[in-house]
Amino acid sequence: xxxxxxxxxxxxxxxxxxxxxxxxxxxxxxxxxxxxxxxxxxxxxxxxxxxxxxxxxxxxxxxxxxxxxxxxxxxxxxxxxxxxxxxxxxxxxxxxxxxxxxxxxxxxxxxxxxxxxxxxxxxxxxxxxxxxxxxxxxxxxxxxxxxxxxxxxxxxxxxxxxxxxxxxx
Amino acid sequence: xxxxxxxxxxxxxxxxxxxxxxxxxxxxxxxxxxxxxxxxxxxxxxxxxxxxxxxxxxxxxxxxxxxxxxxxxxxxxxxxxxxxxxxxxxxxxxxxxxxxxxxxxxxxxxxxxxxxxxxxxxxxxxxxxxxxxxxxxxxxxxxxxxxxxxxxxxxxxxxxxxxxxxxxxxxxxxxxxxxxxxxxxxxxxxxxxxxxxxxxxxxxxxxxxxxxxxxxxxxxxxxxxxxxxxxxxxxxxxxxxxxxxxxxxxxxxxxxxxxxxxxxxxxxxxxxxxxxxxxxxxxxxx
Numbered sequence: 001x002x003x004x005x006x007x008x009x010x011x012x013x014x015x016x017x018x019x020x021x022x023x024x025x026x027x028x029x030x031x032x033x034x035x036x037x038x039x040x041x042x043x044x045x046x047x048x049x050x051x052x053x054x055x056x057x058x059x060x061x062x063x064x065x066x067x068x069x070x071x072x073x074x075x076x077x078x079x080x081x082x083x084x085x086x087x088x089x090x091x092x093x094x095x096x097x098x099x100x101x102x103x104x105x106x107x108x109x110x111x112x113x114x115x116x117x118x119x120x121x122x123x124x125x126x127x128x129x130x131x132x133x134x135x136x137x138x139x140x141x142x143x144x145x146x147x148x149x150x151x152x153x154x155x156x157x158x159x160x161x162x163x164x165x166x167x168x169x
Numbered sequence: 170x171x172x173x174x175x176x177x178x179x180x181x182x183x184x185x186x187x188x189x190x191x192x193x194x195x196x197x198x199x200x201x202x203x204x205x206x207x208x209x210x211x212x213x214x215x216x217x218x219x220x221x222x223x224x225x226x227x228x229x230x231x232x233x234x235x236x237x238x239x240x241x242x243x244x245x246x247x248x249x250x251x252x253x254x255x256x257x258x259x260x261x262x263x264x265x266x267x268x269x270x271x272x273x274x275x276x277x278x279x280x281x282x283x284x285x286x287x288x289x290x291x292x293x294x295x296x297x298x299x300x301x302x303x304x305x306x307x308x309x310x311x312x313x314x315x316x317x318x319x320x321x322x323x324x325x326x327x328x329x330x331x332x333x334x335x336x337x338x339x340x341x342x343x344x345x346x347x348x349x350x351x352x353x354x355x356x357x358x359x360x361x362x363x364x365x366x367x368x369x370x371x372x373x374x375x376x377x378x379x380x381x382x383x384x385x386x387x388x389x390x391x392x393x394x395x396x397x398x399x400x401x402x403x404x405x406x407x408x409x410x411x412x413x414x415x416x417x418x419x420x421x422x423x424x425x426x427x428x429x430x431x432x433x434x435x436x437x438x439x440x441x442x443x444x445x446x447x448x449x450x451x452x453x454x455x
Binding site for chain 2: 027050072
């Protein structure tokens with residue numbers, strides 16, 4: 001088979017760190033994250049944009065990394081599940097997933113957490129409908145979703161009560 | 170089998186002019202690549218036959234929603250998320266917003282584009298039926314200049330379009346209408362999010378003294394292309410909605426569409442449901 005393309009240099013930030021990659025331009029961002037950068041927290045489920053297991057944030061926009069050719073990540077800031085906690089301090093969403101039993105087998109969890117964090121950044125007080133819409137692109141085959149919804153509600157309450165403590169009226 | 174990665178080229182373009190020059194220098198060799206939500210699915214499945222693409226995702230010339238007194242003009246790279254957030258579209262073209270909200274999930278809506286949805290030319294797209302009944306026009310651009318074509322008739326057969334190999338879709342123009350119209354949109358899929366439609370139905374109408382005056386109907390997933398059902402519209406125009414009208418319209422619709430059996434549904438189911446949705450729409454007018 002004739003090789004049409006050559007590897008190109010891609011510069012981007014991943015979880016705050018500047019990275020330079022030598023990659024084929026059509027390589028899936030998912031594969032580059034997992035195989036080149038060894039960030040294996042991002043999972044592959046369906047590989048066709050149906051399940052959300054590979055969700056990451058590009059410039060704070062939720063995407064399926066299995067559908068993004070790495071060329072389109074040039075100059076972008078990418079955030080993966082590895083960048084959600086601050087050091088040892090878990091994000092409120094991660095803590096709530098643990099407390100509510102929102103994670104079971106774990107394959108959907110990184111994508112769910114990314115989608116939930118993104119939802120709470122866009123909509124600090126989501127309605128139940130907002131939560132369902134925000135997570136509609138993420139499939140879970142274990143929990144039946146209720147514990148995941150509960151976790152998002154809990155994280156939201158915690159974030160908002162902390163915001164009140166920091167900014168008393 | 171997975172795609173062999175080194176066979177595929179995705180070339181950056183610094184400007185629209187650069188992308189168009191590439192398309193016209195080697196016609197048919199390069200194809201535009203936007204949000205990737207269709208192409209990457211084929212790629213991963215080893216079914217993406219075309220191998221050379223030019224990346225247009227980053228081109229500002231193809232983005233943005235512009236509103237003038239006569240038109241709303243959507244850059245071809247307008248995403249489903251952009252569509253839902255626009256107030257003029259919410260007010261005047263609500264079915265486009267509804268279609269956008271029912272396309273994939275949020276991550277798909279953030280990357281999928283209207284131009285890509287049109288150029289992918291799937292008969293199962295969710296926004297094309299809405300664009301058809303809103304009388305959309307497309308602006309096609311090449312190094313030769315640009316031209317406008319009506320969206321109705323743009324798709325000539327399965328994955329066939331009235332667009333040259335050196336052209337790409339620059340924008341979608343929606344004529345603004347001042348008179349109040351009723352809008353009815355219904356997508357029937359396996360589940361609410363993510364599903365690709367079994368059938369998709371869009372209609373606008375103006376009813377005066379319980380008589381249908383203006384009517385436009387379009388369907389997806391019932392023919393080799395999305396289709397305007399002009400013969401069914403003719404049956405309904407200047408008629409009152411009653412049992413006789415409904416049954417005449419159901420009959421004409423059955424003649425006008427040509428659904429098939431495929432992985433998502435059967436021809437029988439699609440025909441019956443298309444007729445039922447048409448009836449539901451007509452009943453909702455009374």
